[in-house]
Amino acid sequence: MNIKHIAHLAGVSVATVSKIINNYPDIGEETRQRVLKIMEETKYRPSSSARTLSTKKSHLIGVVFAGKLNVDFSHPFFVQVINAFKKQIGLLGYDLLFFSNEKFLEEGEDYLARSNYFQVDGCIVISGDEVERSVFDLDASDVPCIGIDIELTGRHSCYIMSDNAKISLKVVEHFYMLGYRDIGYIGPEPASLPMKQRQSGFEAAMQMFGMKLAESHSLYSGGYQEEDGYATMLRMIDEGKPPRALFAATDLLAIGAMRALRERGLRVPEDVAVVGCDDIEACRYTFPPLTTIKQDTERMGKMAAMLLFDLMNKQMDNRCIQVEPELVVRTSCGSEASR
Amino acid sequence: MNIKHIAHLAGVSVATVSKIINNYPDIGEETRQRVLKIMEETKYRPSSSARTLSTKKSHLIGVVFAGKLNVDFSHPFFVQVINAFKKQIGLLGYDLLFFSNEKFLEEGEDYLARSNYFQVDGCIVISGDEVERSVFDLDASDVPCIGIDIELTGRHSCYIMSDNAKISLKVVEHFYMLGYRDIGYIGPEPASLPMKQRQSGFEAAMQMFGMKLAESHSLYSGGYQEEDGYATMLRMIDEGKPPRALFAATDLLAIGAMRALRERGLRVPEDVAVVGCDDIEACRYTFPPLTTIKQDTERMGKMAAMLLFDLMNKQMDNRCIQVEPELVVRTSCGSEASR
DNA sequence: CTGAAAGCGCTTACAG
DNA sequence: CTGAAAGCGCTTACAG
Numbered sequence: 001m002n003i004k005h006i007a008h009l010a011g012v013s014v015a016t017v018s019k020i021i022n023n024y025p026d027i028g029e030e031t032r033q034r035v036l037k038i039m040e041e042t043k044y045r046p047s048s049s050a051r052t053l054s055t056k057k058s059h060l061i062g063v064v065f066a067g068k069l070n071v072d073f074s075h076p077f078f079v080q081v082i083n084a085f086k087k088q089i090g091l092l093g094y095d096l097l098f099f100s101n102e103k104f105l106e107e108g109e110d111y112l113a114r115s116n117y118f119q120v121d122g123c124i125v126i127s128g129d130e131v132e133r134s135v136f137d138l139d140a141s142d143v144p145c146i147g148i149d150i151e152l153t154g155r156h157s158c159y160i161m162s163d164n165a166k167i168s169l170k171v172v173e174h175f176y177m178l179g180y181r182d183i184g185y186i187g188p189e190p191a192s193l194p195m196k197q198r199q200s201g202f203e204a205a206m207q208m209f210g211m212k213l214a215e216s217h218s219l220y221s222g223g224y225q226e227e228d229g230y231a232t233m234l235r236m237i238d239e240g241k242p243p244r245a246l247f248a249a250t251d252l253l254a255i256g257a258m259r260a261l262r263e264r265g266l267r268v269p270e271d272v273a274v275v276g277c278d279d280i281e282a283c284r285y286t287f288p289p290l291t292t293i294k295q296d297t298e299r300m301g302k303m304a305a306m307l308l309f310d311l312m313n314k315q316m317d318n319r320c321i322q323v324e325p326e327l328v329v330r331t332s333c334g335s336e337a338s339r
Numbered sequence: 340m341n342i343k344h345i346a347h348l349a350g351v352s353v354a355t356v357s358k359i360i361n362n363y364p365d366i367g368e369e370t371r372q373r374v375l376k377i378m379e380e381t382k383y384r385p386s387s388s389a390r391t392l393s394t395k396k397s398h399l400i401g402v403v404f405a406g407k408l409n410v411d412f413s414h415p416f417f418v419q420v421i422n423a424f425k426k427q428i429g430l431l432g433y434d435l436l437f438f439s440n441e442k443f444l445e446e447g448e449d450y451l452a453r454s455n456y457f458q459v460d461g462c463i464v465i466s467g468d469e470v471e472r473s474v475f476d477l478d479a480s481d482v483p484c485i486g487i488d489i490e491l492t493g494r495h496s497c498y499i500m501s502d503n504a505k506i507s508l509k510v511v512e513h514f515y516m517l518g519y520r521d522i523g524y525i526g527p528e529p530a531s532l533p534m535k536q537r538q539s540g541f542e543a544a545m546q547m548f549g550m551k552l553a554e555s556h557s558l559y560s561g562g563y564q565e566e567d568g569y570a571t572m573l574r575m576i577d578e579g580k581p582p583r584a585l586f587a588a589t590d591l592l593a594i595g596a597m598r599a600l601r602e603r604g605l606r607v608p609e610d611v612a613v614v615g616c617d618d619i620e621a622c623r624y625t626f627p628p629l630t631t632i633k634q635d636t637e638r639m640g641k642m643a644a645m646l647l648f649d650l651m652n653k654q655m656d657n658r659c660i661q662v663e664p665e666l667v668v669r670t671s672c673g674s675e676a677s678r
Numbered sequence: 679c680t681g682a683a684a685g686c687g688c689t690t691a692c693a694g
Numbered sequence: 695c696t697g698a699a700a701g702c703g704c705t706t707a708c709a710g
Contacts, residue, residue, distance in 0.1 A: 002686090002687055002688085003687060003688060004687080004688095012696075012697085013696065013697040013698075014687090014688080014689090014697085014698095015689080015690080015696075015697055015698080015699095016695090016696060016697070018688065018689055018690085019689090019690095019696090021688095021689095022689080026695060026696090027695070027696085028695055028696085031695080031696085043452065045452050045455050045456045046456070046687080046688070047392070047456065047458065047686085047687055047688070048388075048456050048457045048458065049387070049388040049389075049391035049392040049397065049458060049686085049687080049688090050388075050392050050686070050687035050688035050689090050702090051687080051688055051689075052388035052688090052702090053386070053388040053389050053392055053686090053687080053688070053689095053701095053702045053703065053704085054687080054688050054689045054690085054701075054702050055688085055689065055690095055702085056702080058388065060436075079418055086437065086439055087439070089439065090439025091439075094439070095436060095437065095438060095439050095457075096436070096437040096439065097399075097434060097435070097436055097437075098425065098434065098435040098436075098437065099434060100425055100426070100428065100429025100430075100433065100434050100435065113382070113384050114384075116384050117384045117385070117386065117387050118387045118434075119386065119387065119388060226623075226624075255624055280620070281619070281620065281621050282620050282621040282623075282624045284565075284621075285565075285594055285621045285624055285625045285626075286624045286625070286626075287624075287625075287626035341702090341703055341704085342703060342704060343703075343704095351680075351681085352680065352681045352682075353681090353703090353704080353705095354680075354681055354682080354683095354705080354706080355679090355680060355681070357704065357705055357706085358680090358705090358706095360704095360705095361705080365679060365680090366679070366680085367679055367680085370679080370680085385703080385704070386702085386703055386704070388702085388703080388704090389686090389702070389703035389704035389705090390703080390704055390705075391686090391704090392685095392686045392687065392688085392702090392703080392704070392705095393685075393686050393703080393704050393705045393706085394686085394704085394705065394706095395686080
C-alpha cells in the first residue's frame, strides 16, 4: 500500500494525497475528507525512507554514548536523563536512534559518518571520561548536537550540565551549618569536566567558609566504584585521624567509604558524617541511609530536548545551561532534619 | 556527495559503485581498488534512506516497551537486557530504534504502523503488566519479533524469559537446606506471566518438599515497590506469627519487608530469613545484604539478538527459550556460606 | 566484468 | 484547488 494506491482509490493525483498528508492548506475540504477516509480505511502509512530521501529530514535523533561509558547505557544518571529526553522529544515528533558502538569501533566508523548515513536531524551526546576524537568531529559538523556533561563548542551545539561547583558548595555549606569544620574529600582523578568542577568547587567552598583542607583529607580514589571508595577511605584512616565529615564525589564512593569506616569501628554519622553525590537508588537502603546530592535529571533531559529542537529549527548560538542540584538529606550526614 | 559523484570521479557507472559497496564478487580487482580509494578519500557514505527505500531492509530494530513500563526504560532488569541485546545485535550490523510512546498514544498510532513506517527489520518487545492490544497486532504481523518476559505466539515471533518456576524452586530449596520449614511468600497480584510462574512455582516447590503453606503467610502486595513490601509485611506480622523465612517476589518488596521486620523488633536473618528476586544494585548495600535470585540478563539479551537474527534471516518456528536463574547468597537468608 | 535504465515511495516547484 | 513531472540516492535484473 503506497501513495499511488491511495491516489488511485480516491481518484486524485499523488501530489494531492501528499499535500493532504502534510497538511497543506490549499486543498478542497471535500477532497481532503475523501482522501483522509480512504487512508483511514486502508490503514495507509507513508514510508519514512521515501520521505527522508526526498526531504532530507528523518525525524530521528541519534543517541551517542561517548567516552568510557561507551559500551552501554546502564548508569542510572544517564538512563534518567535519556528517559526524560525521550519523553519530551517524542512529544515534539522525533524518535530515537541508538548507534551501536560495536560494529563501529571494529570498522573504524565515526559518529559523523553514521549521523550522515541515517540523516539524523540532530544528536544527543552523553559523556563519560576520555571522550574519543570522533565526538568532536560530530560537534564541529553541521549536525545539531546537545551535550550532557560534555563541553560541546560547535556552532550548532549546546550543552547542559549540573552546576557541579554548586553541588560541592551545597555539601560544604550543609556540613558547615551542622557545625563540622574539618571536612574531607574523596573523588576520582578529575578526567571529566564535572569531576573537575566538583573538586575545584569543593576547594572554593572550603575557602569561602574559611575552613582549611588538610592534605591527608583530600584523596583521589582511582575509579568511581564502591571498592574504590572503600580502599581510599581505608588509606585515609590509616594515614591518621579521619575528618569529621566527608564528601564523596559519587554515591558508590560514599557507600564504600562507609563500609571502611564501619570496619574500622567508626560510626556514621556520629564519628564521621558522610555525603555522596547522584542519589542512586541504593542510597535509600544503605545503613545509615545516605545523604546525597540529586542532579535534576528530569529537567536536564527535558531541557536537552527543547534546546535541541531549537538548534534544529532556528538559528541559535552555542550556549551552556547549568542545572541546579538539590540536597537530599537522609541520615548519614547527622542532620537533625533527618530524624 | 552521493554515488553519482563517486561513479563520475572513478569513471565508472553507479551500478559498478553500488556493486562494490555491496561486495558483489564479479568486479575487476583493479576497478574495485580504484573506487574504494575514492570512497575513502571523499569519505563517502551511502544514504540509509535510499538504500532502505530500494531494498526494503533498514537494518533497524524497533524497541518496544510495552505495558505499564511503557513510559520509560528505567528498570534495571530491562536496561541490562537491552544493553546485552544492543551489543550483540550491533555486532550483527543492526542499530536500535526506540519508538517514543508519547506522540503515539496521543495520535492513537500503533506499533505495527510505526514498524512499517520505519521499515524496521524486526522488533524486540519488552514487557511489564497489562500489555496493550497493539503489541499483539505486531506479534501477529509478519514483522519478526522477540519477546522478553512476554508470551509472543506469532508465526514470526519467539520469546525469552527466565525460568520463573525455577526461581521459586531455588529459593524454597535453599531455605529447606538451611532447615527452615515454615516459609512465607509476598508478591504482587500475578498480572504478568513471570509473576504467575513465580507464585505457582513457589507453591509447587513447597509441595515438592512436603512443606505446608499457611494461608496467612502468603500475601499479595499490590505493587512491586518497597512501600508495598513494607505494608504487606506489617500486615503479615500483625495477623499473627510471621514465617521463619520469607521469599519476596522482587528485591524492593524484600527490602520493604526487612524494614517492617526491623521496625517490629524482628531480626533478619535470626528471626526471619529473607530472600528477594532480581539482584538490583541496592541488594549489596542493604542491612543485612539481601540474598536474591539473579536473572541472567546478559544471556537473555544476547540470546534475544541471536534468535531475532535467525527469525529475520531464515525460516523458524515460534518457540520459547527459558533462561536459568542463579541464586546469589548474601546475608539476609542466614546461610553459613555468606559468613 | 561493466553499464543503461527502471524502480523504490515520497515531495515540491511549477503550470494550469 | 489540482496534477504532471522531476528529483531524492540507492539497487538490481538484464543486456552486452
